[in-house]
Amino acid sequence: MKVLFVGDVTARPGQRVLARHLPDIRGEYDWVIVNGENAAAGKGLDRKSYRLIREAGADLVTLGNHAWDKKQVYELIETEPIIRAANYPPGTPGRGWWVLERGGFRLLVVQVMGRVYMEPLDDPFRTVDRILEEVPHDAAIVEIHAEATSEKYALGFYLDGRVAAVLGTHTHIPTLDAGFLPKGTAIQADVGMTGTYRSIIGGEVESFLGRFLTGRPHPFRSAEGPARFVATELVFEGARVRAISPYQWEEPWRGEGIE
Numbered sequence: 001m002k003v004l005f006v007g008d009v010t011a012r013p014g015q016r017v018l019a020r021h022l023p024d025i026r027g028e029y030d031w032v033i034v035n036g037e038n039a040a041a042g043k044g045l046d047r048k049s050y051r052l053i054r055e056a057g058a059d060l061v062t063l064g065n066h067a068w069d070k071k072q073v074y075e076l077i078e079t080e081p082i083i084r085a086a087n088y089p090p091g092t093p094g095r096g097w098w099v100l101e102r103g104g105f106r107l108l109v110v111q112v113m114g115r116v117y118m119e120p121l122d123d124p125f126r127t128v129d130r131i132l133e134e135v136p137h138d139a140a141i142v143e144i145h146a147e148a149t150s151e152k153y154a155l156g157f158y159l160d161g162r163v164a165a166v167l168g169t170h171t172h173i174p175t176l177d178a179g180f181l182p183k184g185t186a187i188q189a190d191v192g193m194t195g196t197y198r199s200i201i202g203g204e205v206e207s208f209l210g211r212f213l214t215g216r217p218h219p220f221r222s223a224e225g226p227a228r229f230v231a232t233e234l235v236f237e238g239a240r241v242r243a244i245s246p247y248q249w250e251e252p253w254r255g256e257g258i259e
């Protein structure tokens, strides 16, 4: 069993490289999970970006702190295979977990959001405990959408031996730590961004830099440039991950303004 987890698809470059590359490799995987919280113009998920992600080959789309930025998500999340963080308060639209099923094998995918330098939500640790207990499954992947690597590793060690993998998202910069915790859970602090790295986490350099130089808010504009498809591959053996490998593919780039 092979699963590909694609890091935060961001704005037009992210959409473009996903549509260009995922169909070529889709056949190698049993399931493809895509974080799409920044897919629409860099923030949120709308109908058009959701369609593009699904047509490229995703089985499940996950969100994050920008989950609610586009109004269309409220409708999509009721009917489509989309999850938002499970530790939003009770009564939040949509759901925080999903079970992918094939040949009797049930892969539970849960997303939680961290609380360090993020909007405070319910306890992500106990939220995962509850879901693991309540939802029948054969293996589980937990995505932690969070800023702090410390919090991501704290959750990893908390779940070590109980879930197949803990994968971080949100910072948009892939980390080089993909490996295993002592009891066998695979971990990576951040899968990274599918989008252009000629940017500041997907945003146009000038607009982002302005915030740092002036201390005042600047309008967000998403960047354009050569895009990278960034993901993490998980090879399963039964309920456990046998191999975890970061995966990258960079689109051929012919110059500014040419797509």
Ligand SMILES: [Fe+2]
Pocket (backbone or CB within 6 Å): 037, 064, 065, 066, 145, 169, 170, 171
């Ligand atoms: Fe995020």
